[in-house]
Amino acid sequence: MIDGATTTVKVAHVRLCHSRMLFVRVYPRETQEMVFDAHDNAFAFFGGACARGIYDNMKTAVDTIFVGRDRAYNRRFQQMCGYYLVDPVACTPASGWEKGQVENQVGVVRRRFFVPRPKFKSYAELNAWLEDRCVAWAKANPHQELRDRTIWEVFQDERASLVPYVGPFDGFHAVPASVSKTCLVRFDKNRYSVDGRAVGRPVEIRAYAERVEFWQDGKIVGQHARAFGRDKAIYDPLHYIPVLARKPGALRNGAPFRDWDLPSAIRRVQRKLGKVPNGDRQMVQILSMIPIDGLDAVDSACAEALNEGVPAASVVINILARHREPPPPLTIDTPAALRLTCEPVADCNRYDSLRRPNHGKITGAGRDEPAEALRHEGRLR
Structure with a gap:
């Protein structure tokens, strides 16, 4: 149960062959970027990577199966293995005994961790709980061969033999896309907003397990937390600031701004400007300073303008400009050894x-x- 709804999840299983230390992580789908994320979280959890990895013939890793153990691995999967210095070895099809430790782990995890059905608000909360359960399981169960020691104790000794963890692999799935006139890009049955200046030119979508980035000309023009489901529109109101410069009236009823939770001072200035002529255009000028000075700085400037009794765009912009000026240089006291006994007189x-x-x-x-x-x-x- 995730956020009150019964959800079918995909569970990534990883296990170290010597210590039998296990790691599991839940995802909404079994896509390549989620396989990359599972590797990164597993190696970060173990504190290092294994020198050789035994894999099933999953489509996210293997493109073609040849005779014997020869495989044509996916290009991005090979890049990930090269990054972590893992030598991939594929199992023979329909030969579950070649990866028996993980095959048995699937049933154990299902019975021990998912019965009764767990309830969480998000995937992040569920994965944090699963990580704690993996540690508790390893500390409470003896090693299958070294019966006098627990799995956790053997794992602590095995850590010294792992390949050092070098940080996350940039594991994204890239696809090209076009930007609509409403500054939206469709990906995975949902729509995401991008910067209004990106309209009319293609973008590259870089999909990660938990976020989506949109690149154009080597720069990020949009970034959102990844949404699952369908027919959802995810907006960032700041992406529409260039559009508001031409159509300031959209600030009142536009879809990207309906649920925009602005700080209290900015909201008060907006209410006051809504009662004066040309107030929408002044509000757009104030909002256009958020990408430059930040939301907190603009909110403080609006609060200062309200205290002075002049909630106008020109005043707020002037306050931000004054705060942007560098502070006066520090006065340095001259050491006694460098002081002049007879100082020159300007005459x-x-x-x-x-x-x-x-x-x-x-x-x-x-x-x-x-x-x-x-x-x-x-x-x-």
Whole structure:
């Protein structure tokens, strides 16, 4: 039971052959990006990866089955194995004994973890609970061969032999798509919003197990938590700011803005601007500052404008601009060893003294001679 509804889930099973340490994780589907996510969470849980992996001939990993154990693995699956330094080995079709540990684990997990039917609000809550159950199971059950030790104790010794965990693999499933005039992209029977400036050009969808990203020209133009089901429209109101610049009236009744939970100060400014002419356009100008300064900064600027009694777009933008200015430089005290004993005095009259003759003589002419004598002799240059 997930969020009050009976749900059929797909459970990824992983098990270390030596210690028999198990790991299970639940997903709504058995797609390639979810297989990648299961590997990453399993290796992070174990603290490392195994040097050799025994796999069933699942379509998310194997493209073609040849004679014997020869397989044509999926390109992305090979990239994942190369990233974690895992050597994949495929089982013979219809030979469950070749991966008997996992085959037996399926029944054990079903009986021990899913009977009676568990109830959770989300997949994340269920997976966290399953991870705790895996640890509790390993600590409470003895190893099948080393009967005097538990599975958890053997697993602690095996960790030193694992390939070090290097972080998550960028395991996404990429497909091209087009953007509709309403800034929506259809993927997996649902629609997601993207930046209004991306309309009219194709995007690349990168689907992960828990999120969806939309890329265009090497930049992310949209990102959402992944939705399952069908015919859902997932909006990000900030994606429609460029559209509001042309149609500010859509802010009142547009579908992307109906459930927009704005902070209290911004909401109060919106109510006040709704009573003045050109108020929608001023509100759009304020909202357009959120991608630049952040939601909290805009909310603080609106609160300051309300306190001053001038809830206008020009005032809010001015407050944000002032807060954006760098702080004044720090005053550094001069050490005593570097202080001047006789500080210079700024006196411009010293320059005027160079224009006045010094008692009829020119200083620096080689020797002091009257100026008149130098002029007559032509020696003054």
